[in-house]
Amino acid sequence: MITTLMVRLHAVLLLLLFAAAEQAEKQQQQQQQPPITLPGCPDRCGDTPIPFPFGTKPGCFRDGFEITCNDTFHPHRAFLALAGGASQHIAEIHYEVGWNYPVKRVDHENTGIELMEISVANGSVRAYGLVSSLCNVANLSDYVAKCQDIALGERSPFLLSVARNILVGVGWRVEPRIMSYLWSAHHNTTYEFSLACLSNLVGMPSLLQLATNGSCTSRGCCQAALPEAAPLTDFGIWFNFYNNTMWLTNPCSYAMLVETGWYNFSTPDMYGFEVLPRRYPRGVPFILDFSIRDKDGGGACPAEGQPPPPGYACVSGNSYCANTTGAAGASHGYVCRCLDHYDGNPYIANGCQDIDECNFRDKYPCSTDGICKNKLGGYDCPCKPGMKGDGIKGTCTDKFPLVAKVIVGGISGIFVMAALLFLILIHKEKQKTIEFYKKNGGLTLEKAKIIKLFKKEDLDPILKSRNFIGKGGFGEVYKGLLCNEEVAVKKPISGSILENEQFANEVIIQSQVIHKNIVRLIGCCLEVDIPMLVYEFLCNGSLEQILHGNNKVPLTLCRRLSIAAESADGLAYIHSKTNTKILHGDIKPANILLDGNFVPKISDFGISRLIARDKQHTGSVIGDMSYVDPVYLQTGLLTEKSDVYSFGVVILELISRKKSKHSDGSSLVNNFLEAHKNGKKGTELFDKEIAAAGDMEILDSLVVIAVECLNLDVDKRPSMIEVAERLIILSRSRKL
Ligand SMILES: *[C@@H]1O[C@H](CO)[C@@H](O)[C@H](O)[C@H]1NC(C)=O
Ligand SMILES: *[C@@H]1O[C@H](CO)[C@@H](O)[C@H](O)[C@H]1NC(C)=O
Ligand SMILES: *[C@@H]1O[C@H](CO)[C@@H](O)[C@H](O)[C@H]1NC(C)=O
Ligand SMILES: *[C@@H]1O[C@H](CO)[C@@H](O)[C@H](O)[C@H]1NC(C)=O
Ligand SMILES: *[C@@H]1O[C@H](CO)[C@@H](O)[C@H](O)[C@H]1NC(C)=O
Ligand SMILES: *[C@@H]1O[C@H](CO)[C@@H](O)[C@H](O)[C@H]1NC(C)=O
Ligand SMILES: *[C@@H]1O[C@H](CO)[C@@H](O)[C@H](O)[C@H]1NC(C)=O
Ligand SMILES: *[C@@H]1O[C@H](CO)[C@@H](O)[C@H](O)[C@H]1NC(C)=O
Numbered sequence: 001m002i003t004t005l006m007v008r009l010h011a012v013l014l015l016l017l018f019a020a021a022e023q024a025e026k027q028q029q030q031q032q033q034p035p036i037t038l039p040g041c042p043d044r045c046g047d048t049p050i051p052f053p054f055g056t057k058p059g060c061f062r063d064g065f066e067i068t069c070n071d072t073f074h075p076h077r078a079f080l081a082l083a084g085g086a087s088q089h090i091a092e093i094h095y096e097v098g099w100n101y102p103v104k105r106v107d108h109e110n111t112g113i114e115l116m117e118i119s120v121a122n123g124s125v126r127a128y129g130l131v132s133s134l135c136n137v138a139n140l141s142d143y144v145a146k147c148q149d150i151a152l153g154e155r156s157p158f159l160l161s162v163a164r165n166i167l168v169g170v171g172w173r174v175e176p177r178i179m180s181y182l183w184s185a186h187h188n189t190t191y192e193f194s195l196a197c198l199s200n201l202v203g204m205p206s207l208l209q210l211a212t213n214g215s216c217t218s219r220g221c222c223q224a225a226l227p228e229a230a231p232l233t234d235f236g237i238w239f240n241f242y243n244n245t246m247w248l249t250n251p252c253s254y255a256m257l258v259e260t261g262w263y264n265f266s267t268p269d270m271y272g273f274e275v276l277p278r279r280y281p282r283g284v285p286f287i288l289d290f291s292i293r294d295k296d297g298g299g300a301c302p303a304e305g306q307p308p309p310p311g312y313a314c315v316s317g318n319s320y321c322a323n324t325t326g327a328a329g330a331s332h333g334y335v336c337r338c339l340d341h342y343d344g345n346p347y348i349a350n351g352c353q354d355i356d357e358c359n360f361r362d363k364y365p366c367s368t369d370g371i372c373k374n375k376l377g378g379y380d381c382p383c384k385p386g387m388k389g390d391g392i393k394g395t396c397t398d399k400f401p402l403v404a405k406v407i408v409g410g411i412s413g414i415f416v417m418a419a420l421l422f423l424i425l426i427h428k429e430k431q432k433t434i435e436f437y438k439k440n441g442g443l444t445l446e447k448a449k450i451i452k453l454f455k456k457e458d459l460d461p462i463l464k465s466r467n468f469i470g471k472g473g474f475g476e477v478y479k480g481l482l483c484n485e486e487v488a489v490k491k492p493i494s495g496s497i498l499e500n501e502q503f504a505n506e507v508i509i510q511s512q513v514i515h516k517n518i519v520r521l522i523g524c525c526l527e528v529d530i531p532m533l534v535y536e537f538l539c540n541g542s543l544e545q546i547l548h549g550n551n552k553v554p555l556t557l558c559r560r561l562s563i564a565a566e567s568a569d570g571l572a573y574i575h576s577k578t579n580t581k582i583l584h585g586d587i588k589p590a591n592i593l594l595d596g597n598f599v600p601k602i603s604d605f606g607i608s609r610l611i612a613r614d615k616q617h618t619g620s621v622i623g624d625m626s627y628v629d630p631v632y633l634q635t636g637l638l639t640e641k642s643d644v645y646s647f648g649v650v651i652l653e654l655i656s657r658k659k660s661k662h663s664d665g666s667s668l669v670n671n672f673l674e675a676h677k678n679g680k681k682g683t684e685l686f687d688k689e690i691a692a693a694g695d696m697e698i699l700d701s702l703v704v705i706a707v708e709c710l711n712l713d714v715d716k717r718p719s720m721i722e723v724a725e726r727l728i729i730l731s732r733s734r735k736l
Contacts, residue, residue: 034353036120036345046075051120052347053292053313062313062347063295064157067115079112080127085153086113090130095143095241102145113150116285120345123290123324123335124161128283131276132176132237132255136247146277148257149236152288155297157333159326160232161287166260169222170269170276171253173200175240176222178257180232196240197222199253211267221265228328259285291324291333299333318354318377319346341378369396433527440526441504451511452523452534458482459525459532462489475530479537486537487522492530507533509582517570519593519603535603539596543567543589543650547657557690557698559598560654561734564702565727567592567600571647572720574602575640585638587646588627588660589653626660626667631714641714647723648709655702657687669710676707698734701726 036051041060055061066081080086211220301321314336326332338352345351357364357379358372366381370391381391389395462480475492629642675682
């Protein structure tokens with residue numbers, strides 16, 4: 001209930017708003033209308049706009065165009081000024097029965113010529129003209145004619161419009177006439193009955209058959225067009241008097257000079273006393289044309305190329321001048337008009353304004369298939385895009401025939417379907433991405449907020465074959481730039497099964513391992529089936545490459561010692577210093593990386609162990625078996641001592657620069673152990689590059705440490721911390 005009310009209230013408010021907006025718009029439009037008068041002049045009288053050359057105040061009108069605004073009426077009424085000589089009155093003429101000539105004439109008071117409307121565009125005014133009547137007033141004995149009499153004056157700018165007025169007679173039997181005065185050079189007047197029409201129903205069998213509503217064809221109503229020759233500045237109505245038998249029932253006949261098409265005959269108008277004058281006391285509309293004339297009654301447009309005469313009236317831009325004619329085509333003066341596509345008052349400066357034709361589509365056609373654009377002095381109506389033709393002529397048609405449309409439509413349909421399919425695929429891909437992310441423990445890692453979680457798109461540009469730098473048991477390694485940092489992206493080979501939450505935990509643990517000798521894990525990408533890991537990039541590659549690569553880098557004993565000591569330190573750190581003990585499980589030179597200063601960093605721990613466990617059967621792990629603790633192979637129990645064993649092998653590789661597994665099948669470990677068992681120190685196994693006589697003691701100590709690491713009795717192996725400490729001491733002693 002309340003809601004309905006609210007909605008209604010809302011609607012009403014909206015309506016009010018719209019109405020207000022409309023009102024404002026209307027007002028604005030009115031304000032925008034250009035002036036029609038000289039500056040400072042009143043532009044209306046009552047409801048009637050008064051455009052220049054008309055005006056009501058001195059200085060506001062051109063000679064002959066003065067308007068008297070009679071303020072005794074409300075609203076005020078506009079009259080042609082009497083000073084201009086314009087007058088209108090009724091001449092009352094009495095007849096007596098048996099006399100068909102007037103016995104008395106009474107001229108009524110001047111009523112003036114009241115204006116309904118002024119049109120500068122038409123060069124005309126619409127004025128009120130009095131209706132004339134002829135009535136029987138005393139039982140067939142007395143008749144009174146009340147006749148309109150108009151005088152405009154010889155030099156008046158006004159002429160009765162020949163084209164737009166007609167003479168109309170209404171009555172049982174009536175023959176009205178227009179009587180016009182002829183002006184002579186001597187200013188004496190003669191007159192000439194110039195025009196009449198006749199309505200006659202006398203002797204007709206049935207009125208109802210013959211007088212028809214709306215029809216003015218000499219049966220109850222007659223009309224006549226004005227002859228062109230008529231000099232119609234001063235004229236009056238006159239009745240030819242006919243006796244008839246119908247005066248008692250139809251006491252009056254009427255005559256009027258009226259705007260063509262205005263009067264609609266109706267049979268009751270024939271009956272009653274003074275019906276029409278009483279119905280139209282102010283008068284009926286008739287049209288007066290006006291022209292601009294000189295004081296002496298002359299005036300014409302300047303000939304082409306001639307300068308305009310003084311007092312030339314067509315002062316607006318975009319206006320032109322047109323000669324006007326009076327009786328029998330005689331020159332009468334001129335009028336000013338706005339050019340086509342301009343509207344306004346040509347008689348004032350800037351009076352003619354461009355018409356926005358697009359607001360008047362019925363007058364200025366523009367097809368609904370066209371785009372209407374106004375321009376100065378015209379408008380354009382090009383057809384809408386995809387159409388050809390002329391919007392003004394309404395000939396816009398489609399540029400493409402139906403067949404082409406069907407084809408284009410079909411093709412675009414296919415495109416749309418393809419696009420849809422593509423979107424669906426993308427959506428599925430996205431869904432998959434999210435699934436992977438969850439599966440790989442993304443939510444756990446997110447909560448841990450330790451390492452960066454990269455998007456698939458971040459890493460995609462790096463995973464290109466040109467960035468490929470190596471392949472290990474774990475997967476492929478690519479080098480790239482992420483956030484201006486050189487990184488190594490490890491992309492596991494598919495098929496390795498990492499348990500999701502476990503993976504996440506491992507990543508968390510590893511990211512907490514921050515040590516100068518451990519490769520830093522920057523982040524990972526979980527949005528793929530097998531998560532990818534992003535590590536810091538180390539430019540010198542792995543110890544494997546340094547020791548056994550194609551271009552053998554010279555390595556001093558000192559450098560080898562620090563590599564051994566520092567990698568042992570890193571390993572010791574993960575064995576002991578972190579809250580969760582981490583075992584590497586795959587210590588080998590390939591997993592010891594070196595930075596620009598040959599500082600070693602252990603990589604691939606933890607996670608590689610996870611993978612290794614799953615991939616024990618694969619060749620890549622078996623190939624590195626020479627580093628794997630034989631005790632672990634027996635028991636299946638990975639301990640930190642397994643890492644110690646592997647590190648022992650690495651030490652041996654460092655001092656011999658030989659691969660742990662020779663191509664001939666002999667094992668480096670076995671060779672050293674054998675030599676050691678036999679009390680020889682394996683001197684012949686040392687790399688010649690470092691086997692300087694003065695360094696033998698250090699090399700021997702290294703072998704001792706390595707052999708201890710390789711002890712098959714796990715308990716007799718030193719811990720990584722111990723190994724690291726001893727190596728550090730050795731390293732320092734060499735430097736000193
Ligand atoms: C205005 O009209 C009234 C009534 O017809 C008339 O008496 C009066 O003289 C007129 N005033 C002017 C200024 O013409
Ligand atoms: C008009 O006709 C009536 C009746 O026929 C007649 O009495 C009357 O005298 C006539 N009047 C004139 C002026 O002829
Ligand atoms: C001007 O001319 C148009 C078209 O002939 C007509 O409809 C309109 O009434 C005229 N206005 C006047 C004031 O004469
Ligand atoms: C006219 O004549 C009729 C009868 O002939 C009569 O009744 C009537 O009073 C007369 N009217 C006048 C105004 O003389
Ligand atoms: C007008 O008056 C003049 C002299 O006063 C006379 O010669 C002329 O014939 C008159 N014209 C007419 C049409 O009566
Ligand atoms: C003409 O119309 C009027 C009403 O306007 C009506 O009284 C009269 O009977 C009509 N005349 C004819 C001949 O139909
Ligand atoms: C004139 O009046 C008659 C009835 O009185 C009507 O049927 C007709 O449409 C009218 N014509 C015009 C042009 O107003
Ligand atoms: C108007 O009339 C004058 C004088 O007869 C003539 O010089 C001029 O060319 C006419 N102008 C136009 C536009 O007809």
